[in-house]
Amino acid sequence: MAPLLLGLLVLLGIWVLLRARAPGPRWPPGPRPLPLVGNLHLLWAARQEHALMELAERYGPMFTVHLGGQKTVVLAGYEAVREALVGTGRQLADRPPIAIFQLIQGGRGVFFSSGEPWKAARQLTVRALHSLGVGRGPVAGKILQELSCLLGRLHQYGGRPFPLALLGWAPSNATFALLFGQRFDYQDPVFVSLLGLIDEVMVLLGTPQLQLFNMYPWLGALLQLHRPVLRKIEEVRAILRALLAARRGSWPGGGPVCSYMDALIQRGQGRDPDGLFAEDDVVACVLDMVMAGTETSSATLQWAALLMGRHPSVQGRVQEELDRVLGPGRPPRPEDQRSLPYTNAVLHEVQRFITLLPHVPRCTAADTRLRGYLLPKGTPVVPLLNSVLLDKTQWETPRQFNPGHFLDAHGRFVKREAFLPFSAGRRVCVGESLARTELFLLFTGLLQSFRLRPPPGLRPEDLDTEPTPAFTMRPPAQALCAVPRLQGR
Template identity: 35%
Template sequence: MQLSLRNMILSLCEGIPLQNLLLLSAIILILAHYLKRRRIRNLNYPPGPPGLPILGNFLQMDFQKPQVTMQKFVRKYGNILCMHVGSQTFITVTGLPMIKEVLVNQGDVFIERPQIPLHLHIVKRFGDFSEMIGLIMSNGQLWKQQRRFALMTLRNFGLGKKTLEDRIRMEAKYLIEAIREEKGQPFDPHYVINNAVSNIICSVTFGNRFEYHDSQFRELLKSMDDVMKLLVRWECQLFNIFPSVMKFLPGPHQKLFRELKKLESFVEDVIKQHKENLNSEEPQDFIDAYLKELSKDNIHSSFNEKNLVYCTLDLFFAGTETTSTTLRWGLLYMALYPEIQGKIQDEIDKVIGQSRQPTMADKENMPYTNAAIHEVQRMGDIVPFNVPRMAMVDTIVAGYHVPKGTMLSTNLTALHRDPKEWATPETFNPEHFLENGQFKKRESFLPFSIGKRACLGEQLARAELFLFFTSLLQKFTFQPPPNTQLSLDVQCGTTMSPFPYKICAIPREM
C-alpha cells in the first residue's frame, strides 16, 4: 500500500518544473502549519509565541542565555506557556504552586523522560536500543530497576554513612594541599575542584580515586566539560528536528559523539578490568555489584553491560558536574563578597577552630555557613529548567490541555529569583536562609527538584558541598588577583557555570 502510494505521488510529479514543486511544497507546509495552529487553539493548549512551519519556535530560542529569553516569554504569556520545536511540543511552568502541581500532584503523569532524537542516536550507535538506557533518561520498568539498584548499592558503599563522609574529608585534605601548592598566586580552580568532587563518586563506582596530576583523567574531565557545553549548541538542538539529515553533516554534534565515545571507552576499559579481577562474594564498588547482578542471568531483567556503561556514566556526570560547578560559584562569590566570607570564617573558627577537620555533625551548629551554601545554589542557578519530563497521558494543567508526549520543563530560575519569595532576589544574601540567627528551610528552594524523580544524589551532594566548602574556607581566604575584576557572567551548558576565572587562595594564619 505504502509503495503504491509512493509510486502514485512520483508519477503525479513527473513533468512538473522544480520551481513549481518547491512552491507546492511550501504551500503544503504553510497549510499544515495553519491547521496545526488551529487544532492547538481548538484543544485549548497553553498560550505561547507563534512559530514557523517545521522549525516552530527554534529561531526564537537563545541558546546562550535560555533562562533570560524564557523569562521574557513568561512575562508575556504567563506561568504556563507552550512552545514547539519541530514535531515536539513542550510546556514550561513557573511558580511554586504550578511546579508542585506537575511534579507532585501529577507526579505519575509527568514521571517519564522525553525520548529526544539526539540522545536516542547516541545510544543506538552502540547497540540495538529502541529507547534510552541508564539512570537519568530511561523510563518505565527499566528506570525503576536501575534506580532501585543504584540507591541500594550507593547505600551499601557508604551513602549517608560515616564511611563516605570520611572519604570526602580525606579528599578535602588532598584538595587543600593541591591549592596550597599555588602559594597564594592566581590559579584557575576548575579542574582541581572537578577532580576532587569526581573522586568521591569515582571511589564508589570505580573503586579508586585519581591523582590531580593524572593527565588521562584530566583529559576525561575535559571531555565531560565539552559534552556538557556541546549538548546545548544550536546545531545539536537542530539534530532533534532533522536527525536523519544532521547525522551526516559535520558540526559540533559530531564532536559531541566523539567526546562521548571517549568516555564510554574509558568506562568499558574499567569494566573489563573489573571482570578480570572480580570477587563476586565481596563487591568492592558499584561496577562489581552490577557485574554480580548480571551473573544472576535474569532474562527479563534490564541489567546488561551497555546499561552498566550508561548507569556508570550517569553517576559520573551527575556526581561531578553540579557539585563541582556549585563550589566554583561558591569561591567566586566569596572573593566578591569578602564581608560574607569573613562571617563564615568567624563561625568556622568558633565552632571548629583550626586543629580539626569539619564534620557533618558541625553543620547543625553553623547556620550562617549552611545558609551561605544554600545561597550559592540559589544564585548559581545551576540547572535552570530542571531535567525535562514528559506527559504519559493527556492531562489538564491550570485549565489547559496538555497532550500525551508533551515535554515539560520547570522554571527554577524564576522560582529562585521570585521577588515574592526572596527579599533581595538578585543579590547574594545568606540572610534569605536565616531567621533569628537560625537556619531556615525554604519551600521555594528546589535545586534538587521534587517528586519521584528528584535528584538521586541529593544526600551525597549536600555532604560534599558542606565539607568541601567549609574545609576550604577554614584554611584559605579567597581573593581576586591584583588589578582584576571578577565576573558573575554565566557560561551556558547543560549546567550554568561561571566563565573560567583565576583566584588567589591566601593561607589563613591563626
C-alpha cells in the same frame, strides 16, 4: 449476514459516540508559531531560560511553545512547577526522546530513560548509594581525603593565582572513588583524560549546533552536527569499559559491594529476567553517574569559591563561624551543618543564585490534567527551575546573592520550600545527598584553611560571574588566590 452487518454498525456507532464524548487536548496559551521554526525565533537570541521567563510574564505560569514542530508546555514559578512535579505522581515521570541522548544512551541509563528501564536503574542506584554510606561516615571519609589532597595542591601555589577549575578535582575524585571503588592521583592519565573528556562533552552539549540537532534530527544528521560529541562519548565509554573489566577481575562475585560498579556487576550476574542490566545497560548507568556526578559538584564548588571572592564580607562571616564552632584544627563532619547556620545558608544561597541546571524536560506518561488543561500522552513539559529559584513571590531579593534568604531574624537556618535546585517529585536528583555532602565538607574545609581573593590588580567586583553556557551554567574560566589563614588547619 444481516445480523453481522447490524452488529458492526452498532459497534461503529458506539465507537463514534465515545470519540465524540472523549475530551480532546486543551493546550495552554502561547505565542503564535511560524512555519517550520515554530517559536525558535523568540528563544534563539538570548539564553533560553531567560527568554522562557520573559514569555511567562506575558502568557502566565503555564504556556505552550513550539520548538520546531514539537508542541512543548512550559511551567514557570514555584506554584506551577511544584504542582506539576509533586502533584502529578507517575504521570510526569518520563523523559521525552531527546535526539542526542537517544543516540548516546539508546533509552538506557539513569537520567534520560523512561518506563521500566528507568525504574530499575533508579532503584538500583538509590539502594547502592545508600549501602555505600552516602551522607554518612564511609563516604565522608573519602571526601575528607580529597579535601586534604586539594589543600596540599593549593598550598603549592603559595597564595599566587590558581585556575578556578582546579577546585573541581576533589569532588570529581570523591565521586570516582564511590563509583569505581578507587581514587586516582591527580596526575593519573585516566583521571586527567576523564576530566578533560567530561569537560569537552559538557561544552559540546550546550552548543547551538547540538540544540539545532535536537530540534531537527534529520537536518543535524545531514550536517553531521552530532559527530563531535559522539566521538568524545566513545572515548569516555572506552575508559569506563576498561575500569569495569578491571573491577570484574578484582572483585569476587559474592564479596561485599564496595562501589557502584560492584552493585551493577552483582545485579547483572544475578536474576535479570527482563534483561535490564546487560553490559550496555551497566555502561549506560555508569556513564550517567560519571557525567552528572562530576559536573554538578565540580561546578557548584567553583561557583561557591568564586562568590566568596566576590563577596569578602560574606566569606569573613563564614570563617568567623567556622573558627568559633570547629576551631582551627578539627576537620568538618556532615553533622556539623546543624551547628553552622550561616555557613549552611551561604551554601544554599550559592545553589539558589547560580541555577546550575535551569531546566530538564519531563514528558507525560499518560493523558494528564494540569491546571485546567488536558495534555496528551507524550507531551514534553519543561519545569523551569530557574523561575522557581528566582521567583519574586518566594524570595525577598531574587536577583541578588543574599544568604539572608535562608536565615530568620535570630540567625537560625530556615528551610525554604522553593529551594528546588535538585528538582522534586519522582525525578528528584538521585545524587542529591552525595552532592550536598561533598559541597559542605569541601567548602568548609577550604575556607578553614584559605582566604579566597581576586588575583593582584583586580577588585572583588571585577571577578566575572556571568555563566558560561554548557550543559550546565558553569562559572567562567578565571583565577583566584588562596591565601593561607593563620587560623586555618
